[in-house]
Amino acid sequence: MADVRIARISADPILLADHLSAIDDRRAGAETTFVGRVRDHDPDAAGPVEALEYTAHPDAEKALHTIAARAAGAHDAIIAVSHRVGRLVVGDAAVVIAVAAAHRAEAFAACRDVIEDIKRELPVWKRQLEEDGTAGWKGLGG
Template identity: 80%
Template sequence: MGEPVAGAVRIARVSETEIRLDRHVEAVDDPRMGAETSFVGRVRDHDPDAAGTVTALEYTSHPDAEATLHAIAERAASAHGAIVAVSHRIGRLAVGEAAVVIAVAAPHRAEAFAACREVIEDIKRELPVWKRQIEADGTTGWKGLGG
């Protein structure tokens, strides 16, 4: 069966194209791993900072965003002996569309959950991606790093 994977990143992408959970789950599939976890962050129709209904989000990123995302994934993969696949979408996203997709495979569930949580929390804190929230009445507002 071979030795456990010490930590690997199979996908770390910032893209304007649709991101799909099934492709991320396939990327981390490994018979040496006993647990898989995933996270999908979707655009919702409300936000505590919005006065009205949210209709879309527009994401933009720094040119170094993909390298930063890879570093975030690599850190979690190495710390937990996990395999990580993660993508963040940029561009205009409608309510319901996936903005972030993460899949993690690890030897055991504790490591899989921990790695997945670390990736999303580090994305929120460190990834140079900003979003403009668009409300039904045309009101817009920017949210930045750590928002």
């Protein structure tokens, strides 16, 4: 069943429904999702967060596919994953992951592997903008 149906870096809004549709498979008995949203606070911020600006390396989409394929193979899962770039405001979805597998344990494990590997390996950087005008960069592993 291992398959990557979507692995996309895009400036367009990410729709969970598109990802769920992409992983629909009659062999799957479990589906899991993860939506990472821009929040109004961060432990590293001195004040409220207004927005995040994401920038990606030109090879980021290839790296995202590699991350998804590794998790799909390890857990015999079907994966659809997208990461946004550009300016995102509080509440916007920055990352969406949908996983289908035969059983829930594999679906949850694959979803967790994808988001953890994105945080460690994906060449995407974010500039955090606070309401007072303060800005700071965060990169791989951040």
